[in-house]
Amino acid sequence: MHKPACSRPSTARLRLLAPVPILLAMALAVPAATAAELRGFASLGLNGLILFQPCEGRKLAPRTLRVEDATPDAALTAGIDEVRRIMLESGRPLYVELRGDVAGLVATARQFQRALGTVANCDSAPTDIAAGTRLWASGEDPSWRFVLTSSGGQLERPGQKPVRFPAAAFAALAKPSPSRVVDAWSPLDGGSIRLELTEELCSDGRSESAFGARATLRYGSTTYEGCAARF
Amino acid sequence: MIDRRDFLKIAGAVIPSWGLIPIASAQSSLYAGKVLINVHASGGIDASSWADPRETDPTMNNYAAARTPAVVAGNIRAAPMGNNAVFFQRYFQNMLVLNGVNSETNSHDDGTRAHATGMLAMNYPNLSELFASVHGKNLPMPWLNAGGMSTSVGLAPAAPMPDGNSFRTLLSPNSASATNDFMKAGDVQKVLAARTERVKAQAASNMVPRAQLVNAQFDAASNSRALLARVSDFLPATFDNAAHVGLVAAQAGITSTLQFSSGGFDGHGQLANSYAQSLPRLTDLVDYIITKAGTMGIANRIFIRIYSEFGRTPLNNGNGKDHHSVGTQILMEATPPAWGNRVFGASGPRHQQVKVDPATGAVDAVNGKVMAPRHVHAAMRKYLGIQTSDPKFQLNVPATENFDIFNPASKTGYPNL
Numbered sequence: 001m002h003k004p005a006c007s008r009p010s011t012a013r014l015r016l017l018a019p020v021p022i023l024l025a026m027a028l029a030v031p032a033a034t035a036a037e038l039r040g041f042a043s044l045g046l047n048g049l050i051l052f053q054p055c056e057g058r059k060l061a062p063r064t065l066r067v068e069d070a071t072p073d074a075a076l077t078a079g080i081d082e083v084r085r086i087m088l089e090s091g092r093p094l095y096v097e098l099r100g101d102v103a104g105l106v107a108t109a110r111q112f113q114r115a116l117g118t119v120a121n122c123d124s125a126p127t128d129i130a131a132g133t134r135l136w137a138s139g140e141d142p143s144w145r146f147v148l149t150s151s152g153g154q155l156e157r158p159g160q161k162p163v164r165f166p167a168a169a170f171a172a173l174a175k176p177s178p179s180r181v182v183d184a185w186s187p188l189d190g191g192s193i194r195l196e197l198t199e200e201l202c203s204d205g206r207s208e209s210a211f212g213a214r215a216t217l218r219y220g221s222t223t224y225e226g227c228a229a230r231f
Numbered sequence: 232m233i234d235r236r237d238f239l240k241i242a243g244a245v246i247p248s249w250g251l252i253p254i255a256s257a258q259s260s261l262y263a264g265k266v267l268i269n270v271h272a273s274g275g276i277d278a279s280s281w282a283d284p285r286e287t288d289p290t291m292n293n294y295a296a297a298r299t300p301a302v303v304a305g306n307i308r309a310a311p312m313g314n315n316a317v318f319f320q321r322y323f324q325n326m327l328v329l330n331g332v333n334s335e336t337n338s339h340d341d342g343t344r345a346h347a348t349g350m351l352a353m354n355y356p357n358l359s360e361l362f363a364s365v366h367g368k369n370l371p372m373p374w375l376n377a378g379g380m381s382t383s384v385g386l387a388p389a390a391p392m393p394d395g396n397s398f399r400t401l402l403s404p405n406s407a408s409a410t411n412d413f414m415k416a417g418d419v420q421k422v423l424a425a426r427t428e429r430v431k432a433q434a435a436s437n438m439v440p441r442a443q444l445v446n447a448q449f450d451a452a453s454n455s456r457a458l459l460a461r462v463s464d465f466l467p468a469t470f471d472n473a474a475h476v477g478l479v480a481a482q483a484g485i486t487s488t489l490q491f492s493s494g495g496f497d498g499h500g501q502l503a504n505s506y507a508q509s510l511p512r513l514t515d516l517v518d519y520i521i522t523k524a525g526t527m528g529i530a531n532r533i534f535i536r537i538y539s540e541f542g543r544t545p546l547n548n549g550n551g552k553d554h555h556s557v558g559t560q561i562l563m564e565a566t567p568p569a570w571g572n573r574v575f576g577a578s579g580p581r582h583q584q585v586k587v588d589p590a591t592g593a594v595d596a597v598n599g600k601v602m603a604p605r606h607v608h609a610a611m612r613k614y615l616g617i618q619t620s621d622p623k624f625q626l627n628v629p630a631t632e633n634f635d636i637f638n639p640a641s642k643t644g645y646p647n648l
Binding site: 085138 | 274338339340499500544546547548553554555
């Protein structure tokens with residue numbers, strides 16, 4: 001029997017085409033190529049595949065992104081590996097913070113900030129780094145933390161008075177470079193610091209955490225070693 | 232009206248001799264030896280919060296900052312946290328504290344394996360498995376596992392610890408509940424007796440070898456079932472928890488080793504808060520095991536090991552503590568042993584590694600040795616009578632590193648005091 005040249009699509013073909021509008025709608029629903037601070041949970045798949053489910057507020061977003069690791073020396077992948085090596089329940093998704101571009105369902109990681117094996121869900125994600133923080137570094141033995149925001153920098157050490165620095169002294173940090181050094185004087189509290197930042201994987205191998213930069217801070221005659229999660 | 236257990240007792244007195252055949256054969260195989268109980272304090276228990284307290288340095292502990300002194304119980308000291316005071320004062324004579332044990336890792340997975348098997352390398356048997364393969368041979372459930380590492384090297388795979396209801400069903404499929412049966416017990420006995428006679432008759436006939444093998448396997452399975460049924464005599468109306476199930480299995484002689492896990496010790500932040508929950512959970516579990524074993528009349532068989540993946544650092548920025556390879560473990564017996572009320576091994580003021588003389592336990596920075604899981608396991612294998620001749624499971628501890636931890640004369644104490 002002769003078939004008509006233009007027939008109605010078969011039922012099977014209709015079934016195949018049915019998801020297309022839904023997929024198009026999904027692709028249009030997610031923002032295209034925007035640089036962003038991302039935080040959420042990463043899972044490692046086969047052949048280096050990284051899947052990332054972002055946190056939206058205190059909940060997991062209902063979408064999973066595939067991550068292209070474009071960080072220097074694949075620091076994101078190395079950081080995830082480093083934490084997973086020592087963490088409890090190492091098979092579960094790992095909390096990470098990074099900077100990257102999101103286009104459709106693909107995120108391109110540009111800067112690895114930190115991975116924390118001790119965070120179980122978005123609700124318990126850390127709030128120790130406020131939005132807009134330009135630099136955040138900390139270390140142990142002895143404990144210290146340096147935080148820089150638009151209103152200034154502050155060196156904190158347990159049991160000692162914070163030392164405050166003007167934000168303008170850290171303008172050099174804005175220039176993107178794998179290694180940066182800043183000297184600053186504290187007119188309010190006295191004393192000077194030298195802060196060295198090197199963008200490379202930083203982990204103490206004991207806190208179930210890994211960071212995207214190594215930080216060395218010299219204040220007075222003391223040198224403090226640590227890692228940076230914003231830099 | 233009599234309940235099911237009373238009925239069984241009476242039935243036991245009047246049951247015909249043929250009904251006793253499987254039970255009699257089962258009784259001959261029951262295990263009445265030492266029961267090894269491994270308790271994994273999961274997460275990496277902090278030595279400072281346990282039996283190696285630091286009470287003067289505020290960077291080490293919140294209780295030190297608050298000037299709260301350590302608990303002193305006999306020759307043992309403990310952190311003034313959780314229910315430690317009650318626990319250690321009640322059991323110091325039952326325990327040997329091993330301080331300064333170096334896990335040689337900061338990884339949870341590796342530390343778990345190192346302390347379960349004695350080795351960081353893979354393919355060594357868990358202490359429970361080795362024990363079960365020696366003392367639990369031919370038992371229905373030689374190793375009951377309710378947590379911790381359960382990977383087997385093929386000697387004696389772990390049986391998951393059943394809950395009370397599943398355990399009852401497993402032991403006595405005819406039980407509808409603690410007090411009711413599906414079928415009359417007498418009818419079940421008749422069926423079992425008829426089956427036994429049939430198997431015997433078949434065995435006496437000229438069977439081909441393959442049929443003989445099948446018959447033997449069926450007979451073995453029946454005997455194993457009879458062993459399990461033997462436990463019915465010990466079944467309580469209700470079970471308190473998984474430890475209770477394990478102790479009943481041990482009392483009935485169908486298992487040789489139990490393994491538990493008590494978590495919440497990975498205190499990277501606000502350690503004192505999380506340990507306020509996890510420490511009492513751990514000490515309550517061990518207290519339950521010892522107390523219950525006493526009421527069940529098996530206290531003299533109980534050996535307990537409380538271990539963790541590693542120790543922890545001094546306090547960090549978040550008032551928590553991070554991973555540190557040097558830690559503490561505790562060996563106990565429910566009946567105070569000659570080797571109790573002692574501390575062997577030590578760590579420095581901030582839990583740095585300290586070397587000790589393996590023979591005496593005395594601190595010896597020059598000729599002393601670092602105590603690692605393989606040393607503790609070598610000593611336990613010897614003490615528990617489970618030294619293996621299999622070359623692939625040897626711990627290869629040199630003679631100069633045989634830590635004499637069970638020798639009542641050897642001790643380290645707390646050299647930092």
